[in-house]
Amino acid sequence: MSHSPIKNIALVGGTHGNELTGIFLVKKYEQNSHLIRRDSFEILTLLANPQAIAAGRRYIDTDLNRCFKPQDLQNPKLINHEQLLARQIAFTIEQSKIDLIIDLHSTTSNMGLTVILHNHHPYLLNLAAYLSKINPLVKVLQYPLNQDHPYLRNLCKLGFAIEVGAVAQGVLQADIFEQTEALIINILDYLEQSNRGEIVSVDNNLTIYRQIGNIDYPRNESGELQGMIHPQLQFQDYQPLAPGEPMFLTFDGQTITYEGESTVYPVFINESAYYEKKIAFYLTQKYQIII
Structure with a gap:
């Protein structure tokens, strides 16, 4: 499937400050950038809510991952910590010309390895099909289409979340950490192959x-x-x-x-x-x- 190359990726952890898997993966990659470096694109690593991370809480004033509706980002009356932060993140994503967002989350539910999509973009569907083919544990969850979603991943068309669990809030669990890390590497390898025009074979069927x-x-x-x-x-x-x-x-x-x-x-x-x-x-x- 032809698609213009992905040039800039945002890898985000800490959208929720007590979901440690994504936070510590981003920290690991910031200290060892060679692990995620690829030739055909740049990666921006981002810890979304440093104050909530420091406090070990999901958020300070309100759920950051519900603050990204376009009309809310334009509303000057929304001035609590996360609402201001959402505007700052949206500006960073736009200035960095981000083509694709990977937003890392964890859950206390038994979701295994879940890729969450909010649209029907063929590029993301192909990526999801590839991931579920090479790892049968990967599930694909799709939120309703054609809605103004309030999530960080909605800041660009090719945005999605990775949701892993079950793991307790505020806890690092090595098996979950390693499974998430392997999934990220699979995603980056796919993007690199796709950018090079190398056909990544996927099943036509996707659950x-x-x-x-x-x-x-x-x-x-x-x-x-x-x-x-x-x-x-x-x-x-x-x-x-x-x-x-x-x-x-x-x-x-x-x-x-x-x-x-x-x-x-x-x-x-x-x-x-x-x-x-x-x-x-x-x-x-x-x-x-x-x-």
Whole structure:
């Protein structure tokens, strides 16, 4: 597939200050730049939220990875720490003429190695197909198309996130670290081969999980939790959830089942940072697409 060469890449860690895998990978690469150096493109490494990283918190005032809607970046009234930081990052990405963003995240959910796309760009689909071909553990999650997404990766058309887990917040886990590092190297090698015009063979079939909604925990009128993820659902990310199967276990021992019309594939199950967002898990549908 022909595509104009990728000249400038941003490799971002620390969009969330307590997701250490991406933070320490970026630090490693900043100290050992030869590990990611390639002939055909430049790489900008970026620690997105140094203040949150220093504090060991996801964010200082608000979730940085929800501050990148175009209208919010233009809004002079948005002046908390992350809102100002988002503008600064957007300026840096634009000034550096970044063609492609790799935003590194980790999750407390059992997401394995997930590539998150927010558009249907053929270049990214081919990259995703290549990654899932050489490593069957790689899953591809697609957020709804044609929306103003608020994520850092939306600062350029060829932006995507890598989400790895399960790993606790504020914790480094060697196996997760090494799997993520191997995935980054695979991505950079693909980009280099693609820039050289060397055909990277991929399967035409790609399995994609498309996000279609989310479900909140059971709560009372005051918004307090009344239950938790059912043991049968815990850590079952990307596994089928059929109507009538358990979702939640209430504190008084009742099972709440999934009452949708068809089988879905939950992701981000019991993600620690999503309690405040009132999301117990996302619902996805599984598709085979031809690219």
